[in-house]
Amino acid sequence: MSREFRRVGVVGLGIQGAGVAEVFARAGFAVVGVEIDEKSLARGRSSIEHSTERAVAGGKLTEDERTALLDRVSYTTRLADVSECDIVVEAVTEQLSLKADVFAELDRITRPETILATNTSSLSVTEISVHTGRPERVIGTHFFNPAPVLKLVEVVRTVVTEPDVIADVTALIERVGKTALVIGDRAGFLSNSLLFSYLNHAVRMYEQKYASREDLDAAMRYGCGYPMGPLALLDLIGLDIASEVLDTMYKQSRDRLHAPAPLLKQMITAGLLGRKSGRGFYTYEEPGSPVVV
């Protein structure tokens, strides 16, 4: 018999975690959102409030539905508050040691049957899972940014994930209106493996001054019908995250397509992380509005 999911924990309410929390709350689930401190918690809450405001403005939600959605999310800085959840999705920073600690703690505080999921972009789900006493109930649920908008979720299974866990998580993902793709555990999984080779290539072309950022972005938007050009997309993803994804893939594949372009590292060191820091390849007065400098 398949599991019933009622309460969902989301650990880490950065751009991705807040989006994931919104997706579950929108589908009627009670969500417990966890952050490390009050400041990050307030940022996560305002991200969900802002995103649902957009949904109301765009006619995707009524004001009443928004209020009900927001009421379904509770916010806390205590990880122990997810102890009654049926599934916990971790979306903390992309560092294996940090994720390992979170999973070890989640394993300790949740019921043994609770499914522990990671939203990692490229780290090994298997390596994360062995920090728990229940690797067979650890799985990847990889959402795409912005999670409330994009349809795909990669459901990442390891060699020990139980088939009923894969089936139940797939059904859950479909219940929240997403398309689930079940795939094996490999650095970058499927989409990021393809996408980041392309994004990295765009950074190299820009670095070599072969094309301006506007031309690179226009080429892919107008020539290939992509919703955003590669440099604008890197700003949306965050250059720090992009670099981590590329590093992880390069370590595993040794394919030069995945060796991060030097410019990426330089920009990160200089604090140009993309939209979240106000400047990346473009400068942002407000999130979402590129201003040419």
Ligand code: 3HC
């Ligand atoms: N949160 C919530 N909703 C958002 C949003 C956000 N951050 N950004 C846009 N939206 C909504 C808007 O409200 C709008 O909704 P409406 O149709 O109800 O009005 C809709 O999305 C379209 O937005 P806009 O009209 O403002 O602009 P666009 O049509 O250009 O869409 C976009 C914006 C959805 C970001 C689109 O450009 C896009 O899909 N870009 C590509 C994004 C992408 O490739 N993401 C994958 C990144 S890789 C990844 O996430 C993996 C990870 O591991 C790194």
